[in-house]
Amino acid sequence: MRALVTGSEGFLGRHFVEHLTREGWLVSGVDVRDKNTPMDARDVFRKWSGPWDLVVHCAAVVNGRQTIERSPMDQIVDFELDAALFRWLGEVEVGKTVYFSSSAAYPVELQTVQAKSVKLREVHVNYDWPDLPDELYGWTKLTGERLAIKAREAGHNILVVRPFSGYGSDQDDCYPFPAIMKRALAKENPFVVWGSGQQVRDFIHVDDIVGAVMTLLNTSEPGPINIGTGRGTSMAELAQMAAKQCGWVPEITPLADEPEGVMYRVADMSTLKLFYTPRITLEEGVERSLFELRNSVK
DSSP states (O other): OEEEEETTTSHHHHHHHHHHHHTTOEEEEEOTTOSSSOOOHHHHHHHOOOOEEEEEEOOOOOOHHHHHHHOGGGGHHHHHHHHHHHHHHTTSOEEEEEEEOOGGGSOGGGSSSTTTTOOBOGGGOOSSSOOOOSHHHHHHHHHHHHHHHHHHHTTOOEEEEEEOEEEOTTSOTTSHHHHHHHHHHHTOSSEEEETTSOOEEOEEEHHHHHHHHHHHTTSSOOOOEEESOSOOEEHHHHHHHHHHHTTOOOOEEEETTSOOOOSEEOBOOTTGGGTOOOOOOHHHHHHHHHHHHHHHTO
């Protein structure tokens, strides 16, 4: 079976390439960051033909909260990538496509201090009258979801997923989880966290993201479907958890001038749990990541 993974050198893409290869798929990865054969997915969609049994579209410009808030024009590429994908699907034979949307597609008004404790449900996104999503990045994902709907109406088999805060030890430092893990290992004191430190996220291990997607591919569920845990953890709590596992108690220092994003972003898990239950708790994920990071510097 043949699979194409775009953004194959990125965090999600790497894990899908590894999983699919391990499962016996013949995998082709494309990424501008590939040191041996750098390829822009937009060019691939213009030049490559099929057939493909599976396309996993991970290519996107995200690069953490700093880019989302302070370099929004970088995300124009995301519109181009998604438009190229859906145009290409009309020209080649593809068995099934996975489109990665994001929890950023949800209305920011449901993720404020006042709305705290509201778990985000798939139906909270109204395509006919969309409320303001999270920055331009959220708009790119809303647009991608709409394109997926139109492609599905044209007969294409597309699964749309909305992952929440994916994490793992090999994630780039521009994301909060690995940055916090490395500060904990270094026993930095004061221990800084961006924003107030009270912003809450739903952290989901990358292995569970892959596991959920691969399980959903064996169903008729088209999505959009949340991929999270339903558990909210603040950045300060994550820092304390990591430091505790490293055997010390830090002074948490918020950096008010740094981006913090929305205040409460946690998934409603009702739909996903019909098909898949995440296996890795946050405590286990922190322990695993600290172990892997320690070994990586030896």
